[in-house]
Amino acid sequence: MPADLNTYGFPPGYFVIKNIASSRMLDIDSDMVEDGTRVILWPETEYSIVEDMRRPEANNQVFYIDTSGALCSRSSGHAIDIEDDGLVLRHRRPVSHPFPNKYSHPLPRFAYDPATGRITVVFACDPTYPASGDLDAAMSAWKDKTYILTEIPMRKPRTIIDNASEILTSAITMPLALFGGNKQSNATPEAVWTAGDIDLKEDEILETERSEEGEVDDSPEKIRQVRVVGLTREEEKALGERAKSRWRWEVTPLRSTKRQTGPM
Template sequence: MSGFLIGDFILLSLGSSRVLDVRKCRTVDGADLILYPCKERSLDEGNRDGWNDNQVFFIDEQGSLIGKQSKSAVDIQDGQLVLDSLKPGKIYPKFSYVADTRHITVQLPASSASREGGQLYDSKIYVLTYYPKPNPRVAFADGSSLATALLPPYGSFVDHAAEETIEQQTPQDGEAEDDSLDWIRILKISGIESEDTVADAERLRRSWEVIPLRSA
């Protein structure tokens, strides 16, 4: 069992308050998936604009994640989530939802040699998450910091504090702030580690809610 609901649904990232989205409503092979603000308020399929179905998905009998608008499977190529039109005989990544942890897990197809032995999927399990996008910050000699988005234009703040030492801060990925006003977040898959080793911010980025659509 995949753990997903039967029928169409929206996947909400609890860490970003954005939903899974096929960028620019593209339907061609290789179209990339991102996180983007939800474009449609209604959960009633009869009242929704079909143009927004690039944010609607379902799970097929093989556990593949399918985009409603394109009817293509979600594949993983070079670490990126992309669309790939369903091809006879091709095995696509298997997606599952774990309600207890709110994780979306991913199993990749096994190697050709393993498939010849009857193993369809690799034994390693990944979890779906995304890269945080912080506002650029500057650090001062006294240890304080400020998001550059809050600085006055043309460097006037720096001019008035010329005696301060300013350097860019680059926090670790797991600890990075995710406060950029950019609407887009980039998805990735990560190996599952012990929860004790995962930062709180990253734990939230790995949390998802499956929101079902109501049939007309």
């Protein structure tokens, strides 16, 4: 009896994955093979989707789904795991107790929906791997979330002119604030980060707290980060369209030969 193979929405064989919002490809950082190597977004390095016409050194942007639903890198053959919400290369590891734990656990399963362009991640256990003895309610909360692969926007570095303008604005508004009494601040995490009070990185801002300004992606850097965000149904509905556009991916299968385009 033939095996019942499931590619979880991905095409069979090898494929490349492009983020629609940034037009960058999922990529193994520096084509490394070490355990824990980051998976990032990088500009496309090979435009042909025909196997015989592709350069082997571009295989760090090629992936496949194995029979368990694990997303794997073609260049190394290793699977992709989730570590601190980021994607990393993961070698298979032996079971260690108490199982599961951060070191040893079932690999997550990736699924692709061609209709929506979303890539979701399914975990067999709580991806935070809480210590034993935690409250049952806290340990089961992860089951109520949908885990979605998303790109993280990156702002261009602030210039001296930007900082001088901000200081001038603060100097003008500060005396006025003295007459306003104690008012509750509505500053967003991005506003606090921009003001320099807290050094928050873009990938440290929660999706549910990212303002419209935080959606700006104007950095000249080639690299972009990716992460998996866990959202309840209510949190997902509350997010704007720009945030959801970063969840869209285009998966393109590689072909073994050129297609026949004319009569023989």
